Amino acid sequence: EQKEASYKYLLHNSVVLELNPSHPIIKQWYQRRVREAQRPKLLPEWLMFLHGVVDSEDIPLNLSRELLQESVVISKIKSVITGKMISYLNRQAKRDPAKYEEFYREFGRFLRIGIVTTESQTEKEDLAKLLRFESSKEEKGTLVSLDTYIARAPEGQKQVYYLSAPSRDMAMESPYYETLAENDLEVLFTYNKEDDVVLFKLENYKDRKLCTAEAANVKPVDKPVEPGQEKLEKQEGGRLATWFRDALGRENVKEVKMSDRQHSQPAVVTVENLTTLRRYLEMAPPEQKEASYKYLLHNSVVLELNPSHPIIKQLSTLRESNPEVAALVAAQLFDNALMNADLVHDPRRMVGRINQILKAVTDVKQ
Secondary structure: OOOOEEEEEEEOOHHHHOOOOOOOOOOOEEOOOOEEEOOOOOHHHHHOOOOOOEOOOOOOOOOOOOHHOOOOHHHHHHHHHHHHHHHHHHHHHOOOOOHHHHHHHHHHHHHHHHHHHOOOOOHHHHHOOOOOOEEEEOOOOOOOOOOHHHHHHOOOOEEEEEEEEEOHHHHHHHHHHHHHHOOOOOOOEEEHHHHHHHHHHEEEEEEEEEEEEEOOOOOOOOOOOOOOOOOOOOHHHHHHHHHHHHHHHOOOOOOOEEOOOOOOOEEEEEEOOOOHHHHHHHHHHHHHHHHHHHHHHHHHHOOOOOOOHHHHHHHHHHHHHOOHHHHHHHHHHHHHHHHHHOOOOOOHHHHHHHHHHHHHHHHHOO
């Protein structure tokens, strides 16, 4: 009969307040002997801020450090301590939300590291309970959990929507937020790229799909058509979309189409796996950035035109009367849409084009 391992562990009560900036050395005591190891795999990387002592009578003293790392007992200890730590933080979050938020603002990065590095979906979701975000349904600065989001989501909603932006104001002005807000759907706001990667890696939480606002397939709320808001006829819209793609260059965009996705913007871009695309562009070597950018535009970016927007309707006639200016406007609309999606590679290239458009406008007025 296999004997169950016995061990004791002591974790500092100050765990939520202390951070050792260098990688901690975790001390292990074995039957009156002290064995120190540099970065033993007793704890996962994301718990690098945790100090403590583990005492076990079941680990043979003659194990080499390499064998010690592979020990079944060590694996068991690691699993138990990790689980206890997650449970402890969850209890703290419920018992004292304000104190936990203070901890999260300082040490939340380590929880994100845990979600990105662990292979276990169960452990990912356990850690995801500890994540906090600002929400469109709360005041600025108030953080909510994924569980809170799910608890108050409309019945039948199978997605958790989130939007990445540099600030709350910019998030709420995003064209991708517009349709979700009109449908009274809550949106979580992420202000750093780490959160984007974490939610992308998490993928699902409690059978809900984590979905970027850019990829949300939500129809705008039907509104009475006011004078001047009539849509382009379907055939004319199709011809304009074809011209638009030719004007941009077919190597620069995957598809151009008419869409009812939003009301206020003339155009938006949609991209599958937008987080991956952004990261890919960031990590591309400088000498390959331009080529990588063009490749991804051609293979991933879809431009959606708003058939009821005045600029799009005017462009439909401008392309016949002044094709040169129409091509400049089309290129600028495309870059504006890429900017809203945080996909502009080099905004400086827009300056010359904007000046050309301004010159065309002032020439007409003269």
